Every structure is written in C-alpha cells, then in structure tokens.
Amino acid sequence: MGDGPDPADLLAWYDAHARDLPWRVAPAARLAGARPDPYRVWLSEVMLQQTTVAAVRAYFERFTALWPTVEALAAAPDAQVMGEWAGLGYYARARNLLKCARVVAEDHGGRFPETREALMALPGIGPYTGAAIAAIAFDAPEVVVDGNVERVMARVHDIRTPLPAAKPELVRAAAALTPERRPGCHAQAVMDLGATICTPRAPACGICPWWGACAARKAGVQAELPRKTPKKPKPLRFGIAYVARRADGAWLLETRPDKGLLGGMLGWPGSDWTESAPIPAPPIEADWTDLGEEARHTFTHFHLRLAIKVAHVPQDAAPLRGAFTPATAFRPSDLPTVMRKVFDLARSSLRH
DNA sequence: AATACGTGGGA
DNA sequence: TTCCCAAGTAT
Secondary structure: OOOOOOHHHHHHHHHHHOOOOOOOOOHHHHHOOOOOOHHHHHHHHHHHOOOOHHHHHHHHHHHHHHOOOHHHHHOOOHHHHHHHHOOOOOOHHHHHHHHHHHHHHHHOOOOOOOOHHHHHOOOOOOHHHHHHHHHHHHOOOOOOOOHHHHHHHHHHOOOOOOEOOOHHHHHHHHHHHOOOOOHHHHHHHHHHHHHHOOOOOOOOHHHOOOHHHOHHHHHOOHHHOOOEOOOOOOOEEEEEEEEEEEOOOOEEEEEOOOOOOOOOOEEOOEOOOEOOOOOOOOOOOOOOEEOOOOEEEEOOOOEEEEEEEEEEEOOOOOOOOOEEEOOOOOOHHHOOHHHHHHHHHHHHHHOO
16 A cells, blocks of 8 residues: 555545534535535535635525525525625626526526536536536535645645646646545545645644645645745726715615626726726716725735715706615615725715 | 636734 | 735636
C-alpha cells in the first residue's frame, strides 16, 4: 500500500466530524438511506458560489421558508426574489436562480435533472455546481472541484504551479481520489476538510486525516499553497447617488437594468460610476443638498466613492427616472449593500 | 482566455 | 487601512 492520500481515511473523518448544515443530510442518515432534497442542494450550491457558509445560512433559511419547493420559487415575483437576495452579492445568481427554477418547474415537471451534463444546461449551473448537485443529491461519481478542493489537492500533492494554470492538474488529482462508493459524501468531505482544517491560512495539520499523506506538509510549505498569480489593482471610481423623498414620505427608487453590475436590483438613481469626475444626473427637478459625506464601497474590480445628494420634493413632483415607493412598502433590506450604505447615511436628513 | 461580477470577515 | 479570501458562472 502506498503513502498517498486515502479516500477511506477522509470518509472516516467526515463520518465523525461533518458540519451540521441546514441543506445537508448527515452522513449517518445518508448511510441509512436518507436522500437530500435536490431543490435544497441546488439552492445551497448556488448561494455558496464564492460565498461563505456563514453568510449563506440565514439566506438559505429565509428562502426555503418562503419557497419550500422549486415550483413555489418559480412562481415568485422577480422583485421579491431579488429583494430577498439583496446583500448576498453576485446578483446574476439570483436572476439565473429564477430562470432555472422556472425551467425546472415548466420543462422538467419540477424535478431536477440527475446528470452533470443535463444540470449544466440550466442557467447558473456551471462545471462545479453541476458536478456538486449530481454527486450530493444523486450520488453520481462526479469530480467536484471548488476552491477548497483546489487548495487541498495543491497541498496533498505539493503542486506549486500557480492558479489558474494549475487547474487541470488539480482536477486530475481530485479525479484520482474520487471513489465509486459514497461520492457525494466524499465531495462534501473534501470541502469540509478545506473549510475547517486545511484552511487558507494556518491549516490545522495536527488534526488532519491526511496528515501522513500530505506532501506539502512534509516539505513544510503547506501554508504557502496554492500559489496564485497576482491580482490586478482595483481602480477608484466616483459617482453621485440621489435620494429624494416626497411629501407623503415615499422614496424615489429605480430598478436597475437586468444586465451588468447590480443588475435587476433596487437602487437610488444616480450618475454613471467613472474614474474621473462623474456627470451629474438628477432623476427629478429639486433643490438638491450635498450630504457632505460619501458612501465608500469596494466591488470585485473597483473601489467606489459615492457622493450623496438629498432633497425633499412636493407631492406632485414628476420623476425623470425611477418611481416613488411608499414608505410603507420600502424595505431597506431589499437594497444591495452599496445602496443600503447610501440610505443609512441619507435617512437622518430626510426625516418626516 | 480574460474579464465582469458582491460582500463581509479576518489578519 | 488595506488586502486576501469564500462551495464559480457567463461571456
């Protein structure tokens, strides 16, 4: 017997230490024949794309309480789903979530396809998510490779090629370890290992089931892997947001276009966000006051400084853009974070 | 192939 | 403060 990582050691560790997650069937129950609900597996996997378990939990509970089935989600109004997703980020996921739910409900009789290939034909499901759903929900022996798996493979095999160039090699390594028996538990086990022991910084090698097999640990380089090609610096952009409040307390809001940044989300009308001075673009004629404080926010690929203009407008004022939302219908939690920052700064100067 | 696309927490 | 990081996908 060789000294490489043994999937059986990992499964034994998982059976004893699997995290208790609201979308997961515990390993003991799974062995007893319990199957996870593919709808819940799909929903959790989409929410978990580039997102931490800690951030996802509350959203998952809220979504499943509101919409217990894919048919229920498919029937939900777009604006409600986008509002419930607000704050979780990567809003194309929410738009694709709805598209996918509607395809599954209308074209697949409410049942998710069971193969990676068929799953990948659905909106918002790529190579990772397709493999993950097939493995976790249907126990297909798919190779599931996310950021955790990449890190674990890079360390166990001491692969020093930087990402993303190392990806094919890491996938081959993951494939070689994927077992025919319990592939769904195996996939979740590698990810749990990466999330709780083989962490990006300061991995807890002393309690790792693959301690004896880890080439990077033997070489003492585990904390330096995986290597990554340096990222580009984020440019600084500037913009103006306009917060208008009508005499009856209604707020002037707009739903952003479906494409691009914050697509489909509710927000304050404003200028474009540019690297030089923004061009003013007030959405309604008013006596605008500069708040004197800007909202700062960092997106994936740029930093933003957003100047805030506020105004009270008369009841009969006609907006050029956006629509007035009655105070009773406005939920700040429906706003993406940058827009909520603007609201939090502006609200005190627009009291009624 | 390279880029666009969010957010919050930790060091 | 600043940077890095987290269960990626679409184009």
